[in-house]
Amino acid sequence: MVGTVLIVAAPTLAGGVAGAVSRGVATTPAPAELLQRALRSATVPHQGLVESRGSLGLPDVRRFGDVAALLGSTTRARVWWFSPDSWRVARLLTTGEQDLYGTGGGTLVSWDYERNVRRTTIGTDSAGTVRLPRVDDLLPPQAARRLLAALAPADHVTAGPSRRIAGIQAAGLHVVPGSADSTVGALDVWVDPGSGLPLAVAVRDRSGLTALETTFLDVDLRRPADADVAPPLPESARIEVGNAPDLVSLVDDYPRQRFPWALAGLRRAVGVLHGSATYGTGLARFVVIPLPAGVADDVLDATRLRTKVDDVPGGQVAVIDSGIVTAGVAVGGYGQRTYLLAGLVTRDVLAAAAKGLLAGSGTVGGP
Numbered sequence: 001m002v003g004t005v006l007i008v009a010a011p012t013l014a015g016g017v018a019g020a021v022s023r024g025v026a027t028t029p030a031p032a033e034l035l036q037r038a039l040r041s042a043t044v045p046h047q048g049l050v051e052s053r054g055s056l057g058l059p060d061v062r063r064f065g066d067v068a069a070l071l072g073s074t075t076r077a078r079v080w081w082f083s084p085d086s087w088r089v090a091r092l093l094t095t096g097e098q099d100l101y102g103t104g105g106g107t108l109v110s111w112d113y114e115r116n117v118r119r120t121t122i123g124t125d126s127a128g129t130v131r132l133p134r135v136d137d138l139l140p141p142q143a144a145r146r147l148l149a150a151l152a153p154a155d156h157v158t159a160g161p162s163r164r165i166a167g168i169q170a171a172g173l174h175v176v177p178g179s180a181d182s183t184v185g186a187l188d189v190w191v192d193p194g195s196g197l198p199l200a201v202a203v204r205d206r207s208g209l210t211a212l213e214t215t216f217l218d219v220d221l222r223r224p225a226d227a228d229v230a231p232p233l234p235e236s237a238r239i240e241v242g243n244a245p246d247l248v249s250l251v252d253d254y255p256r257q258r259f260p261w262a263l264a265g266l267r268r269a270v271g272v273l274h275g276s277a278t279y280g281t282g283l284a285r286f287v288v289i290p291l292p293a294g295v296a297d298d299v300l301d302a303t304r305l306r307t308k309v310d311d312v313p314g315g316q317v318a319v320i321d322s323g324i325v326t327a328g329v330a331v332g333g334y335g336q337r338t339y340l341l342a343g344l345v346t347r348d349v350l351a352a353a354a355k356g357l358l359a360g361s362g363t364v365g366g367p
Contacts, residue, residue: 028171028193031159035173037196038144038189042084044197047228048166048219050077052138054212056323071212071325077135080224088229089136100136101231109231118233119240140214144189144198152282154178163190165199166219179284181266181349183324187283195221203324211324259288260360264352266345279343279353286326286343286350288357299329299340314358321347330354 029037054071076092085104090097101109108121136142151157160172170190177184185206190199200215259277261268266280276289291299300318303309309318315337319328327342328350339357341350 028159028162031157031173034159034171034191034193034196035148035157037193038148038173038191038198041141041191041196041198042145044141044195044221045082045223046141046195046197046219046221047080047224048078049217050079050139050214051075051217052077052212052214053210055209056211056325071133075135075138077139079136079139080228081141082224082226082229086229087136088224088231089139091135098135100134101229102136103231111232111237116234116237117240118231118237119242121242138214140189140198140201140216143201143214144191147187147201147203147283148173148175148189150282150285151175152178152284155282160188160190163200165190166216168192168199168219170199175283177283179280179282181280181345182282182284183326183344183346184283190215192221197221205324209323260356263288263356264345264349266349266353280345284343284345284349286341286345286353288353289340289342291329291338291340300331300338303329312355312358314355314360317351317354317358319347319351319354326350328354330358332358 028034051074053074056071078090078092080088085102087102088099090099096113098113099111101111103109106122110119110121111117112119137146155178156176158174160174162172163170171193173189173191175187175189177187183205185204185208188200188202188204190201191197192199197219199219200213202213203211205211259268263279266284266286269278269280269285276287278285278287280286300309303318303320307318307320309316315330315332317328317330319326324344325342326345326347326349327340330337330339330341332338337358339354341354341357343350
């Protein structure tokens with residue numbers, strides 16, 4: 001479900017590639033080799049300060065937490081990356097910080113200093129699950145690996161201009177989507193040629209405007225101390241434990257849906273075994289997520305503030321074009337079926353998919 005990483009996220013790599021990563025490269029690798037080094041970079045230890053800036057005008061749905069703020073404003077975060085199973089990311093706020101700790105096995109620990117709450121969430125990145133984006137998804141290495149792993153054979157990858165980032169002369173990768181259905185005009189990634197660690201990412205729309213960029217302001221390719229990635233356990237903290245990181249991830253607990261094999265001319269991804277479905281390939285993908293009644297009402301209310309809700313055969317459809325991410329809601333007759341659709345596809349594609357979903361067009365099959 002990788003093409004929709006900017007609005008929902010799912011794991012795309014198997015936790016990194018074993019083995020040492022060379023750092024002693026004197027010349028810039030060819031684009032294909034640089035891309036592979038970036039994809040294998042999950043095992044590269046590092047620590048540093050990151051700034052991400054987004055201009056995506058997504059509706060602010062209260063049950064979706066701070067997704068709209070993460071993707072529509074400036075965020076600073078400090079990262080300590082020991083390994084794919086041991087890391088910490090601190091989102092820096094004017095009043096303090098909020099920390100996330102990855103502890104392996106799909107377990108995430110969050111620590112909110114202000115609220116004095118420590119929460120352990122189990123199964124956050126199980127294979128095939130969908131969830132809302134977190135602050136760690138906006139780090140250059142994470143964002144780059146997800147987006148590059150999603151590329152299709154038709155997407156065009158070339159060498160981009162080099163750029164000095166946090167004291168490192170980074171090599172560039174320039175990606176142009178091969179599908180006219182994508183809202184992405186170009187994806188640029190800058191990679192440390194020795195370690196393969198992505199240091200910056202910029203996603204531009206078809207008009208050339210930067211919709212999302214994230215970059216290291218400083219970075220150190222040394223392993224952080226054990227204490228930096230160990231979740232705290234203050235005696236006075238309120239302790240919480242759960243098995244779903246957010247409301248979107250709850251779809252995996254629903255009965256398995258029978259989605260059409262194709263919507264808006266885009267085929268469903270093979271191997272979908274959960275309550276959602278992904279359509280398309282490369283950087284032209286969208287996800288369909290069934291919503292429970294309470295969440296559906298919130299989404300529809302927020303959508304009505306931004307755009308018109310159209311009556312279509314089988315129900316109602318509303319689509320919001322917020323830059324490179326297009327989001328929509330499809331409500332079946334009498335509100336009995338409600339779906340969130342979101343991805344890096346054009347408004348026309350998403351609207352056609354929503355209408356087809358309600359009308360029951362296409363061949364239905366699979367879970």
